[in-house]
Amino acid sequence: MQLALNEKETLLKEIHHRVKNNLQIIHSMLNLQLSHIKDAKAIEMFKESKDRVYSMALIHEKLYQSESLANIDLGEYIPSLLVNLFHSYGAAARGISQQINIEPFTLSIDRVVPCALILNELVSNSLKHAFPSKLDLKGEVRIHLYHADNLAKLTVSDNGIGLPADFKIENCESLGMKLVIVLIKQLRGTIQINTNSNGTEFAVAFNVGE
Incomplete structure (x- = not known):
C-alpha cells in the first residue's frame, strides 16, 4: 500500500513538473513572438497572455516543490x-x-x-x-x-x-x-x-x- 502511494506521489510530482515546463515553453514562445511585434495593442495583448501563462506555471512549480501535491x-x-x-x-x-x-x-x-x-x-x-x-x-x-x-x-x-x-x-x-x-x-x-x-x-x- 505504501509503495503504491509513493509511486502515485512520484507520478503527480512528475505531472506537475511537466505541466510547468510546458507552460514555461509557451511563455517563452510568447516572449519571443513579442520581440517581433510592432503594434502597441498587439504588444499589450501578448504581455497580458504571457503573464497569465506565468501565473499558472508558477502554481505547478510551487506544487512540484511542495510536500503537498x-x-x-x-x-x-x-x-x-x-x-x-x-x-x-x-x-x-x-x-x-x-x-x-x-x-x-x-x-x-x-x-x-x-x-x-x-x-x-x-x-x-x-x-x-x-x-x-x-x-x-x-x-x-x-x-x-x-x-x-x-x-x-x-x-x-x-x-x-x-x-x-x-x-x-x-x-x-x-x-x-x-x-x-x-x-x-x-x-x-x-x-x-x-x-x-x-x-x-x-x-x-x-x-x-x-
Whole structure:
C-alpha cells in the first residue's frame, strides 16, 4: 500500500513538473513572438497572455516543490507572482510600490488557479490604469488575503486615480475584467468594488472548501 502511494506521489510530482515546463515553453514562445511585434495593442495583448501563462506555471512549480501535491500556501505563491507583474509593468521605475498582507493558509489547486488568475488580472489592472504618468504621487498597490469563517477574502486596492463613477464590472469590455467575472462565478464567489478619487478597491470572497 505504501509503495503504491509513493509511486502515485512520484507520478503527480512528475505531472506537475511537466505541466510547468510546458507552460514555461509557451511563455517563452510568447516572449519571443513579442520581440517581433510592432503594434502597441498587439504588444499589450501578448504581455497580458504571457503573464497569465506565468501565473499558472508558477502554481505547478510551487506544487512540484511542495510536500503537498494538491494544495498551495498562498503566502508563498503571491509574492512570486507580484515580482513578475511588477517587473512586467516596470512598476519600480514608475515609483509604484507594493504592500502585502497575507495570512498563511492553503487552497486546493482547483481553487488556487482561478484565485491566482483573478489576482493577476486585478493587480495588472492597477498597474496599467491607476497611475498615469502625469499623476504626481507615489503609487501603491495593496494585497490583503485572509481566511475567516471558511471564506477566503482577497482585497486588491491602490491609491490611483480611481474608476469612472459609472463603472460596472459586468459591463466592462476588457478581456481581463470579463475573465475576472467568469473566474468568480467558477469559485461561486462575490466581488465588491469601491472607488473614488483616492483609489480603487476590489474585494473578492469565496468559499475555501467548496
